[in-house]
Amino acid sequence: MRSSRRHPLLVPGLLCALAVLAARPTDGVEGDGGSGTALGPQVARLYEDAAKATRQYEDGRREAEVQRSKALEYERLLDGQRQEIDAMHEDLGRIARAQYRGAGGLPFTARMLLADDPDELMRGQRAVSRANLTVSTAVGKSLRAEKRLAADEAKAQAAWQALDKRNADLVKLKKEIEAKLGSARSRLQGQADASVTAGSCPGAVRLDQPEERAGPSWVAPVETYELSASFGSGGSRWANRHTGQDFAVPVGTPVRAVGTGRVLKVTCGGAFGIQVVVQHADGYYTQYAHLAAVAVDQGDRVGPGQWIGQSGTTGNSTGPHLHFEVRVTPEMGSALDPVPWLSRRGVPL
Known part of the structure; x- marks a missing residue:
């Protein structure tokens, strides 16, 4: 199968796809009336609508996979942040327990009064305080990073779920368009067969031509085949x-x-x-x-x-x-x- 037209899809374009396609007029496709000169343009429009819905679904599916991968990556990073925070809390606990055991459970003032070298005790206390501050600062940074990652993950998951919902709606719409297209094609072929049997060629159907743009001097007789x-x-x-x-x-x-x-x-x-x-x-x-x-x-x-x-x-x-x-x-x-x-x-x- 070949197709020469490929259109990249931005997420905003996907989000309005249903409204654009659903707003296309059906020109009475569902009824039994209508002449051959009306059926031809109907079939051409429905043909394009079905192709557009397919392209939008495929582009949306790829975008959903990107968002799904982002959500999984954020979840992996969050797990790493949580493990770092747990390790830091464990370090603080060890420091606190070591202080308590080394002092025999006495308050710091009592230890100062009983110490053989109060200056040495002060230096040790300052070192422990600096360690506590370093760990507390690192924990604070990690918590803020975790908060940002959690927000990013929530956004990625929301975008992924919205794209999945839009894709499901596009599948439903595409099936509806294809059902109308099948009916219109059958009626168009029936009218063509009747014309051939009667020996009278149908008149020219003026189709809405594709957008004119500079291109090659020669092309294939059909675009997808x-x-x-x-x-x-x-x-x-x-x-x-x-x-x-x-x-x-x-x-x-x-x-x-x-x-x-x-x-x-x-x-x-x-x-x-x-x-x-x-x-x-x-x-x-x-x-x-x-x-x-x-x-x-x-x-x-x-x-x-x-x-x-x-x-x-x-x-x-x-x-x-x-x-x-x-x-x-x-x-x-x-x-x-x-x-x-x-x-x-x-x-x-």
Whole structure:
């Protein structure tokens, strides 16, 4: 599986993800009404929403793992601080017990009166006091450090738990979107099949195109895919050999023009079902077949990455996929292997 789009997620972006996705209009997807010109954009939007929810969940899951690791590290540091404090308290106890035993349990004033060398006793007392102060200061610092670590641990655990909750909500939302998407895809394919059976091609569906930005001159015909039947492969479905490269994708997946060109024809019926043929300036032609909807009309100019239709399973097709061909003429019989053709143009599949 390939995907060329990867978006890093900041935690604030994840926290508002549910509100953004939940606010997207469904345009009546759950009902039975709506025309083919409405269904195509619905499927495209739901397709993007499902992909976005998946990306946000994956990014959120990784962030939750980071927060979980932080919480565990803070807990380890806290254990170390507690052990140091316990050791310091034990040292103070030993000092106090030694003082008491050395003086026979007498108060310090009585020991001064009975001492053979009061100055020596004072020096010893000052040394013990300095030791007490040093240990008390160290214990105070350790307690303050423990307090800070405990606060950091609480923050890390709270962030971890919040991210886990958001991820669980995203999983639920993603399932809801995918259920709507499955229903809309089924209806879109049904309308496409009805059009092909009636012999009348559906009109162009004007999809909301992806954001335009400078990019390569050539792209793959779909963005996320698995390669299936390859060029030249044999099988009972083809009279001779397979004349293109198949991309296994769900119904409704946006299909892209691989490069700059002009739409030569849009037809439906026959083995290829609904199809688009694009003429390129270098004398080659590309074909996009088994579509469920088209987003261009004959004569339209298209650029690399522009959505020209949506995948389906019309015509001689055993399941949802895009059949993609590269030809040296507009017609069948002039196809060449599209994989090395795209590779030479900087598009490895």
